[in-house]
Amino acid sequence: MPRGVPESFARFISPLPRTPFAPTPMPAPKTAISPTREVDYPEWYQQVIKAADLAENSSVRGCMVIKPWGYQLWENIQRALDDMFKATGHQNAYFPLFIPMSYLEKEAEHVEGFAKECAVVTHHRLEPNPDGGLRPAGKLEEPLIVRPTSETIIGATYAKWVQSYRDLPILINQWANVVRWEMRTRMFLRTAEFLWQEGHTVHATAAEAIAETEKMVDVYRDFAQDWMAMPVIVGSKTAKERFPGAVDTLSIEAMMQDRKALQAGTSHFLGQNFAKAQDIKFQSEKGGVEHAWTTSWGVSTRLVGALIMTHSDDDGLVLPPRLAPTHVVIQPIYKGDSRAEVMAEAQSLRDEIAAQSYAGAPVRVTIDDRDIRGGEKKWYHVKRGVPIRLEIGPKDIAAGTVFCGIRNQPKSFGISRSELVSTIGTKLETLQSELFAAALHLRESNTVTITNEADFRDFFSTQNEDKIHGGFAHAYFADEDALEPLLKELKVTIRCVPRGDNTTPGTCFLTGRPAEKKAVFAKAY
RNA sequence: CGGGGCGUGGCUCAGCCUGGUAGAGCGCUGCGUUCGGGACGCAGAGGUCGCAAGUUCAAAUCUUGUCGCCCCGACCA
Structure with missing residues (x-):
């Protein structure tokens, strides 16, 4: 490598000798993403996000813009988890973005854990600055922090709701954004603002709260494995790694393709720590007054990062079908006169596929009829991780076939149209389980x-x-x-x-x- | 907050050392040729070179200040 060239730029230097005469065109890259995972994993990760159109950096430091393709993925994650939360007896609610600073101070360990990364709101108005522009005015009596997590404000609310053992348990979840002023950020894995859900429950007994903590980490495990096709290890954090203020923190841990671990979800047994700090108490069946037992549990948009690093390859994103915004994309191949015929055929194919089901719901299928070149269109969908790509052109129509590419297989293949339609659900199931098996194999062998x-x-x-x-x-x-x-x-x-x-x-x-x-x-x- | 680096069309960057009034590739727009594979040709739009002072006949280029961003460390879902 030439002197002074940073390692991360080494990939831009062509390894191939170039003749001074006929300037050889750049050979078509063997992979859609460069650098490859092997060459520079962190950079590959960024490039996949870009190529798959999931998100981009915003003008606000550490905060990203989640683009439609990435947000649909998040919506699918939300929907699946939300159903699982409801099925385990939880309800959604919403608590304020702002938390009085004094609330954070109530639980000693909690302060220590979060104080260093809080955004603080000190004013409530802007006024013209004599030197131009605007300046903050209207100082708040007590500063507000932007929630880094909501244990304190939710606990303060619960203290008012809980009087009697008859009020328990309280099983509530909220979908929200939170802010943690991180020094170093990475898209989806660690951003200053991120989206998540946080469940907060209150129980009459320690045993019941512990059971809740276990139940929810199991929900996370099931979601990771069944929906994300990501094998995880469930376990307890040690004292040093625990959530600030928790008695016990359970987590799911996954192995990424670079063999590093990623904590993908946590479930905390908070004991009576927060209940004491926030005075959540109730009169028991026997008449005595007791502090309640609380839990909290959450997963965030980090799951999208986990998904990327678990399955994607050097051609871009690979999505497990159960979470893919689109299962199947049909690419009509036509030229000149054949357009109308091919389009009609593509539409009927779409309708037949949409009538099939996968994982208990209709197969999500779209036609990409944009007027761009076929190769470009193909790679567009490959990079975005669409599970199955179908191409149909005049020759296929004549032969009653379609050309089929499955995202985890290097080669596309021809298949009779009727067989394709009848096996589309199975093909998606197979892909889902193959992704899981591959990820598990990587973990086991490392x-x-x-x-x-x-x-x-x-x-x-x-x-x-x-x-x-x-x-x-x-x-x-x-x-x-x-x-x-x-x-x-x-x-x-x-x-x-x-x-x-x-x-x-x-x-x-x-x-x-x-x-x-x-x-x-x-x-x- | 310590140590490095960078701010030039939408994007990636060259030009700066050795001041002379702005370039490339990609992208974008139009036309044409292509078309089962990430095409090609021609024409075109688009920049007060981060900001502010200074030096100079003249500053993207030199000096100082300032703001912002990126990388590496201490903290983290």
Whole structure:
């Protein structure tokens, strides 16, 4: 590489020798996305978002514009989850964007966790600035923060709602935006403002609240696996990784294609911490006054990032059919006179496919009849991750066939029209399960069990440290604090203590001391 | 907040070192040729070179200040 050329620009330098005479046209790229995952994974991620038209950066630092294709994806995620929340007895409500600053102060750990990244509203008016422009005026008596999460304001409200054990449980969810003033942002994975849902529940007993926490993390697991085709590990966070103010934090952890871990959802058992801080108490059946037990749980637009990094390839986005805004796109191939005939045929094909069902609903099919070249159109849909692409032209019409491309298969194929229509639902199901299987295989083949420090170091610091991140390491540990220097050095974190994986005690991989907990270690987003 | 880098048509950038009044590719518009595969030709629209001072006959180019953004670290769904 020439001196002074940053590594990230290396891809722009053609590896092919170029003759000084006939300027060879750039060879058609073998992949639609460059750089490829292998060359520069973070840059590949950005390029997929761009090529798939999911989102773009806005003029506001750290805040993105979610474009229609990306937002439809989010809407599908919302719809599926919302149904699951309703099915588990929850209702939606909405609480304010602004939270009085004093509310945040009530729970000590909570303040510590969020104070550093809060947007603060101090004025309520603008007035002309003598030097031109505008300046804030009308100082607020008490500053308001823009919610980084809503435990405090919702808790304060619940305190008024709860009088008696008869008022419990309260099972409410809200779909909202929140703001966390992050220093470094990445589209979908960490933005200053993001969309999410946050469930907040109140219970009469610890056992009931714990059951709720477990129930909701299971909902997240099911959603991740059944809808996103993303295998996840369910487990408990260690003390240092817990949500500020929680007694226990459960999470789902997924492995991305660069083998780094991504926390995709969390469910917190808050004990009585928030209930005490906010005075949520009730009169029990026996007549005594008790503090209630609360939970909170959430997933965010980060799931879109998870989806991208789990399935997409060097040709762009790959969408699991259950969440794809469009299942099938039909591309009519015509020239000159054949247009009317081909269009009519494409429309009847669309109607037949729309009459088929997949996952209990009609197949979502569209025709792309834009007047652009076929190749360009093909790649447009490939990059956007449409599960199935169909092409139909005069030759197909004559032969009673269509040409079919499935997003996870390199080659398109011809198929009789009737067979295609009758198997379209099956093809979508197959794709969905193949995506899951591939993601699971990646995780399984990059997961190890580690029993000593040397192996641990080797696993997380081998080869190209920029690109290779080891994967998931299962290991026993005795004391989280004792691990800290090593984890910091290797930039590894404890992802979670997997549920149901701690029945037998073992030996700490670092200290050799007896250990009860076995955790998953990984580099993480 | 520390350490680097960058602000030039919609996008990506060249030009700056060695001041002389703005370029390329892509995209866009029109016309034509193409058309089972991310086409090609011709014509065209589009920029007070981030902002402000200074040096100079003359500043995208030199100086100072300022604002914004990106990358690398400390924090994080």
